[in-house]
Amino acid sequence: MRQSMTGFASQNGQGLGRSWTWELRGVNGKGLDLRLRMPDGIDGLEAGVRSRCAERLKRGNVQISLKLAAEETAGGLRIDEAQLAAVLAAMQRIENDAMDKGLSLAPSTAAEIVALRGVLTAEVPEADPKALCTALLADFDMALNSFVAMRRSEGTALARILTQQLDEITGLVDEAEAAVAERQPHQAERLRDQLRRVTENADGVDEARLAQELALIAVKSDITEEIDRLRAHIAAAHELLEVKGAVGRKFDFLMQEFNREANTLCSKSGDTRLIRAGLALKTVIDQMREQVQNVE
Structure with missing residues (x-):
């Protein structure tokens, strides 16, 4: 199950003459960045919070605050x-x-x-620091559970969006491949014309150089590799959506590869329909990359 880096949770508690409120807020980040705002003087509390977060969270900027107050009715x-x-x-x-x-x-x-x-x-009675720390961490565990649950819920919705965008990309790649098949007769004639122009002006030209130019013309007109790589990237993206654990960094790198292939397809196509498909691909890939930024 995918997990987003966006989430919020709060938890109220009371005991030992105190009342408190935990709040957790999370947004996307390159790594796990915990920003804690808690009262001083409670030994073991910060360490307990950090260790619990490290076990449950892998990435994201997470703000954690604890508001602690004495209960007026606790003493005489x-x-x-x-x-x-x-x-x-x-x-x-x-x-x-x-x-x-x-x-x-x-x-x-x-x-x-x-x-x-x-x-x-x-009069506020003094609370046993160890007992107070234990009570606070127990409620923090509940807040953290709610926080993780919300991130998972957001991640599920995010996975649906990414799946839809991958389907759009698949459809555009299919369209590009169909356009390539339709243009093959015309492309073959165009390639023969280009080869004819090269050979007609090849007097005195080094044969190795001529072969290189002919190969370059052929390469520039062929987008088969780009389409194959785009299909491979689509398969890899679907796999990442099923993999357990944090995959956000891998997903972000994969989006760069998607974009690179779409750029190459646009530059090599030389065909109006292919250019339209390539530009549409770039649009969907950019939208998908924005969503990927929230994947843990």
């Missing part, structure tokens, strides 16, 4: 004595200043004082 409430003293002192000063100016202020309630920022805080 605590009054910050220093903050409370500062607030009461400030309130006392405000009341004294108001009295000096003949103003009367309504008394403050305990609820109003507690609601002031920093007076009442939630």
